[in-house]
Amino acid sequence: MDTVPLIDVRALVDPTSSPLARREVAARMGAACRNTGFFYVVGHGVDVGLQTRLEVLARDFFARPEEEKQRVRMALGGRAWRGFFPVGGELTSGRPDRKEGLYFGTELPPDDPRVRAGTPLHGPNLFPLEPEGLGGAVLAYMAALTSLGHSLMSGIALSLDLEADFFATRYMADPTVLFRIFNYPPGPEVDAQGLPVWGVGEHTDYGVLTILKQDDAGGLQVKTRQDGQTRWVDAPPVEDAFVCNIGDMLDRMTRGVYRSTPHRVLNRAGRDRLSLPFFFDPDWTAEVRAIDSPALKDAGADDHAERWDRQSVHRFEGTYGDYLLGKVGKVFPDLRAEVL
Ligand SMILES: O=C(O)CCC(=O)C(=O)O
Ligand SMILES: [Fe+2]
Numbered sequence: 001m002d003t004v005p006l007i008d009v010r011a012l013v014d015p016t017s018s019p020l021a022r023r024e025v026a027a028r029m030g031a032a033c034r035n036t037g038f039f040y041v042v043g044h045g046v047d048v049g050l051q052t053r054l055e056v057l058a059r060d061f062f063a064r065p066e067e068e069k070q071r072v073r074m075a076l077g078g079r080a081w082r083g084f085f086p087v088g089g090e091l092t093s094g095r096p097d098r099k100e101g102l103y104f105g106t107e108l109p110p111d112d113p114r115v116r117a118g119t120p121l122h123g124p125n126l127f128p129l130e131p132e133g134l135g136g137a138v139l140a141y142m143a144a145l146t147s148l149g150h151s152l153m154s155g156i157a158l159s160l161d162l163e164a165d166f167f168a169t170r171y172m173a174d175p176t177v178l179f180r181i182f183n184y185p186p187g188p189e190v191d192a193q194g195l196p197v198w199g200v201g202e203h204t205d206y207g208v209l210t211i212l213k214q215d216d217a218g219g220l221q222v223k224t225r226q227d228g229q230t231r232w233v234d235a236p237p238v239e240d241a242f243v244c245n246i247g248d249m250l251d252r253m254t255r256g257v258y259r260s261t262p263h264r265v266l267n268r269a270g271r272d273r274l275s276l277p278f279f280f281d282p283d284w285t286a287e288v289r290a291i292d293s294p295a296l297k298d299a300g301a302d303d304h305a306e307r308w309d310r311q312s313v314h315r316f317e318g319t320y321g322d323y324l325l326g327k328v329g330k331v332f333p334d335l336r337a338e339v340l
Helices: 019-034 048-062 066-072 074-080 134-159 166-170 248-253 320-331 333-339
Strands: 006-008 038-042 083-085 100-105 175-184 200-203 209-214 220-226 229-234 242-246 263-265 273-283
Touching: 006 019, 019 038, 019 134, 048 100, 048 134, 048 175, 048 273, 066 083, 074 083, 074 100, 134 166, 134 175, 134 209, 134 273, 175 320, 273 320
Parallel strands: 006 038
Antiparallel strands: 038 242, 083 100, 100 175, 175 273, 200 263, 209 242, 209 273, 220 229, 220 263
């Protein structure tokens, strides 16, 4: 219960696998979602060559001079919320993180009705990017992870005694996809006041499912709970495995049974750490509801007083888009006026 389990999800990805094999994988995922809310996946089928190409190109990007990276700064992405932010440009719980990053999302042309209507977080990515090939690798990776996201959600649906396509048809026919590439530079572990300098401070993710690719530097920590005690455990890099975790919206949909678990990053490697979180979330216009299933009869009490952001995970109404916009301004204060 205290460590992050590793699950081979091949049966969910392989169209020829048996229903029994799928259910077995789903049961393991369900157990992980109820316990740590975090699990590794292997057997995911995402091409290793593509992953390596993306990692090499991303490292090349972050190694470039600041003024070159600023050519694709977030201010140029406007309402679409895309582009580069420098170290200290993003806040978690009101404090700047020691990380820089590139933001991407679903590539939409300017004549898409949602882009024309000025819908926040919808639009084109800030392409072309240097080095050449980075933009193409990002699009190919987002397509591969979207497919994996649907496979994993079929497992989560089966684990809740729902039809395998429950999420795909009701909530994620046109999923909200946010993809980020982060670089955590090395530096002292504490600041002048002796406070830890987090790569990312303690937080939970907003959405449904996060699929993270991390390099070999380590530094991701997960807050586990057992018998009322909390403990931070490491989620170290595992060869060709993604780290998956449940976000607040799935926590809400399952009335707290599937846990959105706090996590944070401290880069102690003495060199840059590269990580690539992919957020796979409901359709922008989806009205998200609590899931009705006998599998959730043990739905628990509200724990908002203990949570990092003091928000109840169970209270919600409106569309996923409205919910997400409520969060954006807190992490990028400069962008708030532009986006909201
Ligand atoms: O970089 C990581 O390992 C985690 C990033 C993260 O937690 C996030 O972006 O929400
Ligand atoms: Fe996170």
